[in-house]
Amino acid sequence: xxxxxxxxxxxxxxxxxxxxxxxxxxxxxxxxxxxxxxxxxxxxxxxxxxxxxxxxxxxxxxxxxxxxxxxxxxxxxxxxxxxxxxxxxxxxxxxxxxxxxxxxxxxxxxxxxxxxxxxxxxxxxxxxxxxxxxxxxxxxxxxxxxxxxxxxxxxxxxxxxx
Amino acid sequence: xxxxxxxxxxxxxxxxxxxxxxxxxxxxxxxxxxxxxxxxxxxxxxxxxxxxxxxxxxxxxxxxxxxxxxxxxxxxxxxxxxxxxxxxxxxxxxxxxxxxxxxxxxxxxxxxxxxxxxxxxxxxxxxxxxxxxxxxxxxxxxxxxxxxxxxxxxxxxxxxxxxxxxxxxxxxxxxxxxxxxxxxxxxxxxxxxxxxxxxxxxxxxxxxxxxxxxxxxxxxxxxxxxxxxxxxxxxxxxxxxxxxxxxxxxxxxxxxxxxxxxxxxxxxxxxxxxxxxxxxxxxxxxxxxxxxxxxxxxxxxxxxxxxxxxxxxxxxxxxxxxxxxxxxxxxxxxxxxxxxxxxxxxxxxxxxxxxxxxxxxxxxxxxxxxxxxxxxxxxxxxxxxxxxxxxxxxxxxxxxxxxxxxxxxxxxxxxxxxxxxxxxxxxxxxxxxxxxxxxxxxxxxxxxxxxxxxxxxxxxxxxxxxxxxxxxxxxxxxxxxxxxxxxxxxxxxxxxxxxxxxxxxxxxxxxxxxxxxxxxxxxxxxxxxxxxxxxxxxxxxxxxxxxxxxxxxxxxxxxxxx
Numbered sequence: 001x002x003x004x005x006x007x008x009x010x011x012x013x014x015x016x017x018x019x020x021x022x023x024x025x026x027x028x029x030x031x032x033x034x035x036x037x038x039x040x041x042x043x044x045x046x047x048x049x050x051x052x053x054x055x056x057x058x059x060x061x062x063x064x065x066x067x068x069x070x071x072x073x074x075x076x077x078x079x080x081x082x083x084x085x086x087x088x089x090x091x092x093x094x095x096x097x098x099x100x101x102x103x104x105x106x107x108x109x110x111x112x113x114x115x116x117x118x119x120x121x122x123x124x125x126x127x128x129x130x131x132x133x134x135x136x137x138x139x140x141x142x143x144x145x146x147x148x149x150x151x152x153x154x155x156x157x158x159x160x161x162x
Numbered sequence: 163x164x165x166x167x168x169x170x171x172x173x174x175x176x177x178x179x180x181x182x183x184x185x186x187x188x189x190x191x192x193x194x195x196x197x198x199x200x201x202x203x204x205x206x207x208x209x210x211x212x213x214x215x216x217x218x219x220x221x222x223x224x225x226x227x228x229x230x231x232x233x234x235x236x237x238x239x240x241x242x243x244x245x246x247x248x249x250x251x252x253x254x255x256x257x258x259x260x261x262x263x264x265x266x267x268x269x270x271x272x273x274x275x276x277x278x279x280x281x282x283x284x285x286x287x288x289x290x291x292x293x294x295x296x297x298x299x300x301x302x303x304x305x306x307x308x309x310x311x312x313x314x315x316x317x318x319x320x321x322x323x324x325x326x327x328x329x330x331x332x333x334x335x336x337x338x339x340x341x342x343x344x345x346x347x348x349x350x351x352x353x354x355x356x357x358x359x360x361x362x363x364x365x366x367x368x369x370x371x372x373x374x375x376x377x378x379x380x381x382x383x384x385x386x387x388x389x390x391x392x393x394x395x396x397x398x399x400x401x402x403x404x405x406x407x408x409x410x411x412x413x414x415x416x417x418x419x420x421x422x423x424x425x426x427x428x429x430x431x432x433x434x435x436x437x438x439x440x441x442x443x444x445x446x447x448x449x450x451x452x453x454x455x456x457x458x459x460x461x462x463x464x465x466x467x468x469x470x471x472x473x474x475x476x477x478x479x480x481x482x483x484x485x486x487x488x489x490x491x492x493x494x495x496x497x498x499x500x501x502x503x504x505x506x507x508x509x510x511x512x513x514x515x516x517x518x519x520x521x522x523x524x525x526x527x528x529x530x531x532x533x534x535x536x537x538x539x540x541x542x543x544x545x546x547x548x549x550x551x552x553x554x555x556x557x558x559x560x561x562x563x564x565x566x567x568x569x570x571x572x573x574x575x576x577x578x579x580x581x582x583x584x585x586x587x588x589x590x591x592x593x594x595x596x597x598x599x600x601x602x603x604x605x606x607x608x609x610x611x612x613x614x615x616x617x618x619x620x621x622x623x624x625x626x627x628x629x630x631x632x633x634x635x636x637x638x639x640x641x642x643x644x645x646x647x648x649x650x651x652x653x654x655x656x657x658x659x660x661x662x663x664x665x666x667x668x669x670x671x672x673x674x675x676x677x678x679x680x681x682x683x684x685x686x687x688x689x690x691x692x693x694x695x696x697x698x699x700x701x702x703x704x705x706x707x708x709x710x711x712x713x714x715x716x717x718x719x720x721x722x723x724x
Contacts, residue, residue: 022289059470062469063470071346
């Protein structure tokens with residue numbers, strides 16, 4: 001099943017997330033990622049990632065559009081979109097060799113160290129979902145104590161008519 | 163002329179309801195709703211009907227809505243009052259009925275504290291309504307009511323719930339009345355011309371066309387267009403349960419209801435047609451049976467105002483999203499312009515033969531009385547203007563299978579949810595909406611007992627409906643499934659001997675009687691209709707009679723048990 005990306009523009013009122021999430025729950029679809037941000041217009045932009053076949057994806061699109069507080073649902077093509085995910089990493093207290101290895105790795109992938117104290121650090125990394133996954137997997141649980149991830153945000157490359 | 167007035171939230175609610183044309187409310191008060199009921203005390207234009215259970219209030223509002231084609235209103239207090247509404251609200255949702263449910267709620271400051279009679283109704287109502295609101299500011303009351311009424315009736319109708327915390331009811335604010343709202347979600351009514359053109363193309367080429375009409379035809383008021391199209395194409399018409407009455411069922415092209423308990427002719431026609439035009443239907447599993455054998459030879463055109471329904475269950479060759487009346491009218495117009503239409507005479511002959519060969523048999527003289535005979539007598543006694551409601555189960559399917567309905571909005575039944583206890587309170591709502599019509603609930607004993615307390619409502623408010631109980635002392639449809647599919651192991655379906663329904667009716671001050679012989683049916687029905695009171699006629703029927711023919715769940719429409 002293909003991964004689907006819906007960019008949902010909706011009213012920013014309590015209960016909207018429940019209205020959206022339950023239509024997925026009811027059809028036994030797991031939402032792999034949910035991100036919410038408020039647009040300059042005051043509307044909320046919710047980006048949903050889930051897996052579904054073509055027929056179900058089309059159906060879920062119609063179901064969402066039908067919800068009263070939803071203004072618009074844009075189906076994003078991953079190939080035509082820019083995607084970013086941010087992760088904050090906190091390490092255990094490591095030995096000198098260990099912390100140097102982590103610093104090197106963060107530097108290599110263009111991350112930033114935000115805190116560094118007594119051989120433990122907090123760093124931010126960003127990029128595609130795959131890159132974040134690889135980095136976290138590469139460092140592993142022996143190095144990483146805690147990870148906070150933003151979920152994936154997408155925006156279409158399309159600029160609209162001139 | 164809009165003017166500024168200062169009102170309490172409760173008074174503003176009533177003013178907003180009146181602005182929507184509300185004349186009747188079905189409800190029950192309670193602690194968190196007393197301010198609204200206090201405002202009702204002085205109200206002269208809105209008539210409140212005090213029900214005896216909130217489920218009854220929701221069904222009454224539903225019946226009212228379906229009989230009139232406009233919003234029906236029910237009201238309840240917070241907590242248990244509100245949760246008691248939910249079955250009726252979901253029933254309205256499943257059958258696309260514009261019920262507006264208004265409930266009291268604990269004061270805003272107490273929300274989320276497990277206060278007395280607090281229930282999180284925003285969450286509870288959310289999945290069973292078209293939309294729902296909790297009002298947090300008194301000044302938002304009129305706007306919310308206007309939006310709720312618009313949402314309930316726009317496009318595909320459905321229930322809307324408004325939760326009103328007590329502080330919002332007693333608070334005061336300045337209102338500009340009437341309110342203006344912006345509703346950008348209004349349904350698209352006009353069907354796409356290209357899709358209509360494609361549909362006309364298929365209709366022109368079809369040799370064995372069949373029209374499948376549902377509740378959407380009734381809600382859009384498209385009966386005249388439906389009949390015109392059927393006659394133009396010489397296409398037979400089958401209906402869903404909620405579509406009964408969309409075409410007069412004694413029309414030569416009407417084959418009656420299709421599906422699990424449909425008529426054989428209807429099910430055979432669906433199986434053999436080469437073109438199926440579904441209008442305002444959602445292809446429920448009780449209609450289609452095994453999808454692999456549903457209309458297997460047919461191209462399918464699906465007209466519906468709700469795009470979610472199109473392609474949800476069956477593959478559709480030509481989807482047409484829009485209002486049924488507009489779509490059917492466009493098809494009629496397009497076809498009239500075509501000189502060479504194929505007359506499907508062979509097809510029509512074959513279908514007419516099915517219609518004759520498998521005509522439902524009703525002329526039984528046996529004692530105990532056969533339910534088919536009861537329906538026959540009802541058709542003889544009731545005039546064309548009478549409105550039938552039904553309970554749920556065998557009684558419902560006997561009524562649906564045998565009763566020929568001649569007008570839209572004159573057969574009102576619980577379809578999607580199959581809610582036992584629906585028919586009687588719904589009949590009260592229907593009678594309030596259409597007092598000039600005889601209203602009769604075709605009931606089963608099990609289903610009637612689930613809301614028989616509304617006899618008090620009927621008597622106290624002089625809502626003179628007739629309940630005709632097909633009394634077999636069983637939860638009959640479950641018994642039927644146990645007999646057919648569970649080796650006759652009748653588990654928990656025997657209802658025993660109590661109550662005596664005629665005495666029960668009399669205890670409430672209603673008319674009550676019991677018949678055991680077919681010859682007594684017509685005179686007693688006439689007496690019940692003319693007694694000047696709510697009436698209960700207990701008809702003792704054959705307890706072993708099955709509701710046949712039947713397509714077993716998930717079976718093929720052309721393979722009915724007989």
